[in-house]
Amino acid sequence: MEKKLPHTERQSHYDHLEQMSVSELLTSINKEDRSVPETVAGVIPKISTLVEIIGDKMKQGGRLFYLGAGTSGRLGIVDASECPPTFGVDQGRVVGLIAGGDSAIRKAVEFAEDDPEGGWNDLCSHNVNENDVVIGIAASGRTPYVIGALKRCRENNIVTGCITCNEGSELAAVADHPIEAVTGPEFVTGSTRMKAGTAQKLILNMISTAVMIQLGHVKGNRMVDMQLANNKLLDRGTRMIVEALGVPADTARKLLEETGSVRAAIEKGKE
Template sequence: MAFTKTTEAASHYDHLEKMSVSELLVHINSEDKKVPKAVEKALPQITKLSEAVSEKLKNGGRLFYIGAGTSGRLGIVDASECPPTFGVPHGLVVGLMAGGDAAMRKAVEFAEDSHHQGWNDLQEHQISDKDVVIGIAASGTTPYVIGALKHCNENGIITGCITCNEGSPLATTAQLPVEVVVGPEFVTGSSRMKAGTAQKLVLNMISTAAMIQLGRVKGNKMVDMQLSNNKLLDRGTRMIMEALAVSEEKAKQLLDTHKSVRNAINAYKNA
């Protein structure tokens, strides 16, 4: 099957500059509704990749996301949210992007065009076959990402990918590809839109499933979350009140003493 970039195909809409704000938003929303359905079609692929990630993390490995542009930023966002949400160490989930941290805010020209820099960036983290690497690229053609995964494959490291084109070079390189085909963007080629939304949804699924498998959620609660602001302190207090049927004052006392919801609940039950 010939590879066609549907992410680069012409938009189903034209003369956008002649539309009112209301018309623009209605049409963007109409296109956005297609994204969850595309993700649903990819669930078997997402399941295989998520199971591999969970297994590696359970056995002491790490999860690496590697991408460029919007895709790289989304990986870094997902990785950065795991420690505060689930109380895991920084470095368990790592996001890397072409151009380094500076590229988070400002594009670094041609950084994604190197076939070797992605692997160099992974080596700085002492990547090994205990780990798993997921390449993220809407187009499925980014040299920085494909090159990194090729080197991983050669070194016995499990590789996955998240892309929004079917049959792309990235998908054929990854051992566990996820292809979420969302179709042409509202603004032709602007893959930060539907493609970016699809990637974010898949990243949410992979990391959340892995953290639950690691025991970082109890019932449906983030019992290991970092208590880094008043909102989270209030949430933690309510969790303890509900779990132990104690007063707000007692819950706050337990949380202040034990510094986490899980520890507070366990200490009270074992007292």
């Protein structure tokens, strides 16, 4: 009996794309994209379980690792790299790793994803251990770089999760906490940077944001620990202090400049 193709590799619901007008192309892509949040909503219970585990581990000093190849790896790196400026956590608390190393962020590295030991070797370069959580990301659920890493994590008692867009994959089978967001065939057959990538991005946003809130890096709805890296963020921080303390903007800005932190400025202003 012929093995079924993964959902992400099945034929698009659309054909003769080159004959469509630009409007038809965009409307059809948008129609497909609208199904993604609904798919993600269906796996919230799985995401919730993983978030609680990550939060507990990180409260005890553990780290979160994302591991992927191609689009999946890049999405993990984007999410990890935004945690320090957004939430003020130290570099290295959330780490994104991609098959082929940093050069693969911009340019594909041939066959890097096919090395079943590559992911584990990359994790070991960061001294991964039982305090950490590793999330493997692979739309197909078939990437050796990711599968091999999660297998080795299991052998070493390291908690694992995964984000995949197929059901019953080898990746899900080796993950302690699999998240399977089945987004279906892509508009362009097999182009998983589209719906699958969107689903992965949404789930990564949910995981990191919920974990950082658990860790206390948001107060009310404000990013009180954000890094003040440019004038836009200084202005945002000033507004937060104005809203929290009810003081004039110039007073708020002075507090911010004195303390270098929205959280510290608000605490000082309440003294």
